[in-house]
Structures are given as structure tokens and as C-alpha cells.
Amino acid sequence: xxxxxxxxxxxxxxxxxxxxxxxxxxxxxxxxxxxxxxxxxxxxxxxxxxxxxxxxxxxxxxxxxxxxxxxxxxxxxxxxxxxxxxxxxxxxxxxxxxxxxxxxxxxxxxxxxxxxxxxxxxxxxxxxxxxxxxxxxxxxxxxxxxxxxxxxxxxxxxxxxxxxxxxxxxxxxxxxxxxxxxxxxxxxxxxxxxxxxx
Amino acid sequence: xxxxxxxxxxxxxxxxxxxxxxxxxxxxxxxxxxxxxxxxxxxxxxxxxxxxxxxxxxxxxxxxxxxxxxxxxxxxxxxxxxxxxxxxxxxxxxxxxxxxxxxxxxxxxxxxxxxxxxxxxxxxxxxxxxxxxxxxxxxxxxxxxxxxxxxxxxxxxxxxxxxxxxxxxxxxxxxxxxxxxxxxxxxxxxxxxxxxxx
DNA sequence: CTTATCTTGGATTGGTCGTTCCAAGATAAG
DNA sequence: CTTATCTTGGAACGACCAATCCAAGATAAG
Numbered sequence: 281x282x283x284x285x286x287x288x289x290x291x292x293x294x295x296x297x298x299x300x301x302x303x304x305x306x307x308x309x310x311x312x313x314x315x316x317x318x319x320x321x322x323x324x325x326x327x328x329x330x331x332x333x334x335x336x337x338x339x340x341x342x343x344x345x346x347x348x349x350x351x352x353x354x355x356x357x358x359x360x361x362x363x364x365x366x367x368x369x370x371x372x373x374x375x376x377x378x379x380x381x382x383x384x385x386x387x388x389x390x391x392x393x394x395x396x397x398x399x400x401x402x403x404x405x406x407x408x409x410x411x412x413x414x415x416x417x418x419x420x421x422x423x424x425x426x427x428x429x430x431x432x433x434x435x436x437x438x439x440x441x442x443x444x445x446x447x448x449x450x451x452x453x454x455x456x457x458x459x460x461x462x463x464x465x466x467x468x469x470x471x472x473x474x475x476x477x478x
Numbered sequence: 479x480x481x482x483x484x485x486x487x488x489x490x491x492x493x494x495x496x497x498x499x500x501x502x503x504x505x506x507x508x509x510x511x512x513x514x515x516x517x518x519x520x521x522x523x524x525x526x527x528x529x530x531x532x533x534x535x536x537x538x539x540x541x542x543x544x545x546x547x548x549x550x551x552x553x554x555x556x557x558x559x560x561x562x563x564x565x566x567x568x569x570x571x572x573x574x575x576x577x578x579x580x581x582x583x584x585x586x587x588x589x590x591x592x593x594x595x596x597x598x599x600x601x602x603x604x605x606x607x608x609x610x611x612x613x614x615x616x617x618x619x620x621x622x623x624x625x626x627x628x629x630x631x632x633x634x635x636x637x638x639x640x641x642x643x644x645x646x647x648x649x650x651x652x653x654x655x656x657x658x659x660x661x662x663x664x665x666x667x668x669x670x671x672x673x674x675x676x
Numbered sequence: 677c678t679t680a681t682c683t684t685g686g687a688t689t690g691g692t693c694g695t696t697c698c699a700a701g702a703t704a705a706g
Numbered sequence: 707c708t709t710a711t712c713t714t715g716g717a718a719c720g721a722c723c724a725a726t727c728c729a730a731g732a733t734a735a736g
Contacts, residue, residue: 286702286713304590306504310694320715321695331694384590391647392502392582392590403651428668435664442661445647446640449589453601463640466633470626470668484683484732508724518685519725529724683732692723702713 289327290341292317297338301386305335305393332396339402342386347406355413360421361472364414364440368464371444375451376460384452388445407441414440421471428473436471443467487525488539490515495536499584503533503591530594537600540584545604553611558619559670562612562638566662569642573649574658582650586643605639612638619669626671634669641665 295316299308310331314321328334350367357363374380387406394400414437421427447460493514497506508529512519526532548565555561572578585604592598612635619625645658 304504306502309692311692320713322697322714322716325695326713388647389590391650392587394651400651407648407653431668432660432664435660436668438657438661439641439665442644442648442658443637443640445644446642449586449643449647450605450640453589453592453598455605459636460640462630462633463636466630467637467665467668470629470634470665507722509722518683520684520686520727523725524683677736679734679736681733681735684730686729687727689724689726693721694719695721696719697717699716700714703711704709705711706707706709 285327287319287323292319292324292327293334293337293341296334297341297386300335300338301342301380301389302383304389305331332399336396336398336402339386339390339399343402343406343409347385347387347409351409351413355416357417358420360417360424361426361468363417363420365465365468367413367417368444368447368461368468371447372451372457372460372464375448376455376457382452382454385445385448388448389452391445410444411437411441418471426473428471431471440467485517485521490517490522490525491532491535491539494532495539495584498533498536499540499578499587500581502587503529530597534594534596534600537584537588537597541600541604541607545583545585546607549607549611553614555615556618558615558622559624559666561615561618563663563666565615566642566645566659566666569645570649570655570658570662573646574653574655580650580652583643583646586646587650589643608642609635609639616669624671626669629669638665 296313299312299316303312310321310324313324313334317324319327324334328337350370354363354367357366359366375384376382387403390399390403394403415433418427418433418436422433427433443464447464450460494511497510497514501510508519508522511522511532515522517525522532526535548568552561552565555564557564573582574580585601588597588601592601613631616625616631616634620631625631641662645662648658
């Protein structure tokens with residue numbers, strides 16, 4: 281008896297995610313979403329509820345589909361410091377070139393825009409996830425004896441996380457990749473016991 | 479013959495600055511500005527032009543009245559590394575406590591919201607100003623022999639600037655001051671030649 | 677006071693905001 | 707096919723958006 285859904289909810293959410301990512305929540309109207317998804321207002325509200333809920337869903341999708349894979353790759357990379365360097369290389373390339381150049385990071389952007397408590401929790405999750413991934417990579421580096429003696433690993437993980445946010449932010453205003461790279465590379469050099477070969 | 483202005487333009491701009499700082503541009507309506515300044519729409523548009531121009535003026539005021547004094551203090555502080563540590567101490571206190579707690583930095587926030595080219599130039603000015611101040615402090619530290627040998631000072635200045643943006647961003651979502659401090663302190667320790675006494 | 681000029685408040689513009697509602701269309705079980 | 711249920715598109719809601727305009731008020735020189 282009951283009718284089934286006539287569209288792919290996640291496909292629609294993916295389109296919404298791109299809108300919020302590029303333009304922000306407040307600058308994105310429901311009409312923009314209707315146009316981008318091809319769905320009607322009714323279907324949208326029926327499937328996702330209010331705009332705020334839609335935003336939260338988009339944040340969640342970004343965290344799961346975009347951030348987490350980056351975190352996991354970093355955390356399971358057994359190279360230590362080179363893994364961290366690789367992470368930042370990819371990050372800067374992602375932020376400065378290609379389809380999403382100058383978009384920044386949806387989660388970083390949300391720090392300025394968010395309002396609801398569920399949204400804020402997602403930001404903390406993102407922060408914790410990235411920080412944990414850095415800690416894992418640092419622990420590997422320590423095992424290899426690559427870390428500067430006396431380094432506070434927890435503090436270093438927090439520092440690297442804040443640095444990543446800085447990269448995300450500045451890239452949105454068109455910061456030069458070479459400047460971002462210079463800042464990151466100096467940071468990595470100060471973590472290492474011996475001069476790095478990259 | 480001509481009549482004179484009946485209000486203090488900078489006083490009004492200061493109120494507008496606070497609104498944009500706390501709520502962002504898009505979330506702030508002209509009506510909010512009318513209420514906060516006590517001025518009429520006519521006076522507002524007559525004195526400042528469009529909302530976009532008003533935003534640019536607020537950014538400029540923030541840069542001149544809030545950021546620059548911090549930069550100048552840092553650049554003219556002759557202590558070197560302790561000057562940098564002091565800068566971050568003040569920054570974190572400013573961002574996490576008091577009247578503007580959890581507001582972040584208007585310029586950092588603008589990275590997500592800005593649209594016009596004049597606004598973007600102000601962001602670059604801010605970045606360059608802070609970076610130059612860090613470079614000056616690092617140069618002092620080098621003169622004292624406090625810097626780790628082989629450190630790239632330009633890269634370190636860029637790193638510290640990105641770190642400050644990270645602090646600004648995370649503070650808006652209620653990051654714990656102790657976490658921010660931990661990240662900053664580790665960063666400073668890695669810059670120093672010898673263990674720091676603070 | 678007269679007069680010329682600028683300032684001011686309030687009404688008003690056309691447009692867009694997020695959201696709701698309802699009738700028409702689509703679907704699948706019986 | 708009938709029937710019950712869900713989906714869909716489009717109209718409509720009141721509220722607010724940035725911006726403009728104009729008549730009335732305030733001001734200061736002569």
C-alpha cells in the first residue's frame with residue numbers, strides 16, 4: 281500500500297553539502313537547494329525537516345565522507361612524521377586547487393556560522409578525530425625515534441590540529457600554497473629529532 | 479548655512495563592529511543596526527553607504543583599533559620568545575573570557591563570510607601585519623641566541639600566524655583554554671633552543 | 677526672523693526568506 | 707481495478723531583507 285521514495289536522499293544531501301560548503305548556511309536559500317537538488321520544497325521538508333536539521337545532516341555527511349577518510353588514512357599510516365607531512369600536502373592541494381579550491385573546510389567554516397547545539401557537537405567530534413589521528417601518527421614517530429626528545433605529544437597533536445584549521449581558513453581567502461607549505465614544513469621540522477629528508 | 483552632523487559616526491561604527499563580530503554579516507540585518515546605533519536608516523545610508531561598505535568600514539576599524547595594537551605591542555616587545563608567549567596568553571584570555579568570549583576574531587570570521595575584494599584585501603593586510611610582528615619578535619629572539627639552530631624564521635612566523643587563526647576559530651566554538659594553551663606552549667617549546675622558563 | 681542646507685524618521689519599494697498546506701499524481705497491496 | 711498511503715509540485719503564508727524616497731524637523735549664517 282505505502283508508496284516508496286522517488287529520489288535518492290543521500291544524493292540530494294550531497295548536493296546540499298556542496299552548497300553549504302561553498303556559500304555557507306545563511307547565504308544559501310531554500311530556493312538554491314530546490315534548484316540544486318531538483319526536488320520540491322515538500323520533498324525536502326518531508327525528508328530532512330527544517331533547514332537547520334538539513335545543515336546538521338550535511339555537516340554529518342561531510343564529517344563521515346570527507347574528513348573521516350583523511351583522519352583514518354593518517355592514523356593508520358605507519359610512517360610517522362612523513363604521514364603527517366603527507367596529510368598536510370594533501371590538505372593544501374585539496375584546499376587550493378581543483379573543484380573545491382578556496383572553499384575551505386565545511387567544518388572549519390561552521391565554526392563561524394553554526395548555531396544549534398547538535399552542530400557544535402559535530403565540530404568537537406571533528407576536532408577530536410583529527411587530534412587523535414595526529415596523536416597516533418606522533419606515537420608511531422616516537423617509536424621510530426624520530427621525535428625530538430622531551431616533546432609533549434598531546435600538546436603537539438593539539439598544535440597540529442590548530443595549524444590545520446589555520447590552513448583551512450586562510451585557503452578560503454586565496455592564501456598562496458607556498459606560504460601555507462612553508463608554515464607547515466617549519467612546524468614539522470621543529471618536531472623532528474633529525475633533519476627531515478622531505 | 480549648512481547643518482552639522484548630529485551623531486558621532488565612529489561611535490555608531492563601533493556598535494556595528496560589535497554586531498558583525500558577534501553575529502556575522504549575513505545574520506545581521508539593517509534593523510539590528512538601526513536598533514543598536516539608535517540611528518535611522520537614512521542617517522546610516524547617508525553616512526556609510528551600503529551594508530557591504532559598512533561591513534568593510536567595520537573590518538577596517540577592527541583592524542586599526544583591535545588588531546594593530548596587539549601587533550604593535552608584539553613587534554616592539556624586546557623580550558623575544560616571551561613576547562610571543564605573552565601575545566598568545568592575551569589572545570586566549572581575550573577569546574575565551576570577558577565581554578567578547580566565544581566571538582572569535584572579526585577578521586578570522588570574515589574569511590568565511592567576506593565577498594567583496596576590498597574586504598579580502600583587509601584580510602591579507604591582517605595576515606601580513608601579524609606575520610610581520612611575529613617575524614620581528616623572532617628576530618629579537620635570534621639575537622638573544624634563544625632560537626633553535628637552523629630554524630627558518632619566515633616559516634616559523636607563518637606557522638605562528640596560522641596557529642593564531644586556529645585559536646581564533648576554535649575559541650568561537652567554546653574550546654577549552656587549557657587545550658589551546660597546550661598547543662601553543664608546545665609550539666613555543668619547539669622553537670626554543672633551551673627549555674623555556676615559562 | 678528669514679532662508680538655505682543638511683539631517684532625520686517613517687513609509688514604502690520589490691524581492692527573498694523559511695515554512696506550511698493542500699490538491700493532484702504516483703504507487704503497490706488486495 | 708479499487709483503495710489506501712505516500713510523494714510531489716505549486717501556491718500561499720507572514721516576516722524580514724536591503725535600499726530608496728520624501729516630507730518634516732533641526733540648524734546656523736545673514
